Amino acid sequence: MWRLSARLFLAIFVEFFINLVFFTVISRLFVASLLWMLAYGVFFAVILMFLEWLLGPFLVSSGVNPTWIDRSDDPVIWSMVREEAARAGVKVRKIGIIDQEAPNAFVYAFLTGRPHLVFTRGMLVKLTYPEVRTVVCYLLGLAKSGGLWVTTTLSGLLTIPYRIAGGYVKARLEGGRLGYGSIVAAGVGYLLFILTYPQSVMLGRIMSIFGDEFSILQTKDPSRFISALIKVSASSALEPMSPMRTENAPLKCLMFQDPTLALRDAAAMKEAAGRWGIDLLRLMNLKEVHFPEEYELGLHIFERFWSHPDLVDRLEHAIEFGKNVQAPIKIGLSWIE
Numbered sequence: 001m002w003r004l005s006a007r008l009f010l011a012i013f014v015e016f017f018i019n020l021v022f023f024t025v026i027s028r029l030f031v032a033s034l035l036w037m038l039a040y041g042v043f044f045a046v047i048l049m050f051l052e053w054l055l056g057p058f059l060v061s062s063g064v065n066p067t068w069i070d071r072s073d074d075p076v077i078w079s080m081v082r083e084e085a086a087r088a089g090v091k092v093r094k095i096g097i098i099d100q101e102a103p104n105a106f107v108y109a110f111l112t113g114r115p116h117l118v119f120t121r122g123m124l125v126k127l128t129y130p131e132v133r134t135v136v137c138y139l140l141g142l143a144k145s146g147g148l149w150v151t152t153t154l155s156g157l158l159t160i161p162y163r164i165a166g167g168y169v170k171a172r173l174e175g176g177r178l179g180y181g182s183i184v185a186a187g188v189g190y191l192l193f194i195l196t197y198p199q200s201v202m203l204g205r206i207m208s209i210f211g212d213e214f215s216i217l218q219t220k221d222p223s224r225f226i227s228a229l230i231k232v233s234a235s236s237a238l239e240p241m242s243p244m245r246t247e248n249a250p251l252k253c254l255m256f257q258d259p260t261l262a263l264r265d266a267a268a269m270k271e272a273a274g275r276w277g278i279d280l281l282r283l284m285n286l287k288e289v290h291f292p293e294e295y296e297l298g299l300h301i302f303e304r305f306w307s308h309p310d311l312v313d314r315l316e317h318a319i320e321f322g323k324n325v326q327a328p329i330k331i332g333l334s335w336i337e
Helices: 002-027 034-062 075-088 120-128 129-142 149-166 166-174 182-193 197-219 222-238 248-252 258-276 280-284 311-324
Strands: 068-071 094-098 103-110 115-118 329-331 334-336
Touching: 002 034, 002 149, 002 197, 034 103, 068 115, 075 094, 075 129, 075 197, 094 120, 103 129, 103 149, 103 248, 115 129, 120 129, 120 222, 129 149, 129 166, 129 197, 129 222, 149 166, 149 182, 149 197, 149 248, 166 182, 182 329, 197 222, 197 248, 197 311, 222 258, 222 311, 248 258, 258 280, 258 311
Parallel strands: 094 115
Antiparallel strands: 068 094, 103 115, 329 334
């Protein structure tokens, strides 16, 4: 937990320092005194950070437009989330569903700290009840980590350069021709992108590990967590043009699984599953599926940041950590010793 707290402090400090340098340099155009330059720099840096924290959640939600539900809309998922949240000591504000086939989920929070949980339709259809429960607990783990509000802000900020470079991103994903305007916009967007994504990754990876461990501890069911991660990753890899990847890449750090990472590591996951004795044919009919290697993917520069540990490393950690809860690990009909 101390590592997460240290990275949280460092991410906030880096974001503040970037803002401070920018406004101090701008102040140089209006005042000559070094003391006043620093004073103006600190003042406007604090104001900007407050605005970022305020606007970050709106930038996150504006790109997905979830349908918010209550008990009468879906009593199963509503009751599950409320029950697990009560056990975790987390007060959930809203539960949302977005109409996308690729299974995934994400969580974000306003300054109040009460999280919004959002699931794709594919998550609720393609995963079993116990598997969805482990995903819910993972998202609640991110909320309990203490870093969700900062990660929400940083993810919201990442949507800005992504939208600026929208023409470039679309051309790269669809194999279209890049115009000069798209290239220039991509250059401007990338300058903003590189100022924010390192802080996002700094927090996202350690929060992902915390969420994994929290989910396994709360459910006492490492088998269902591992099968959920395999199913979400494999399904994401089989739907490379899903909006979770093409439109919502800036939100990776808030997701259960980074869809680009799932695509990149799918072949390695399939090989590792064979070593562990996991029968992917029984689990989700994957035996004859060919996943592309990384050099075949054509990833664009705005998705080349990895918000979670490598997929095989994450699965290995889940297996080792799952053994600590003294629960048998069985994936499909395969036992993992």
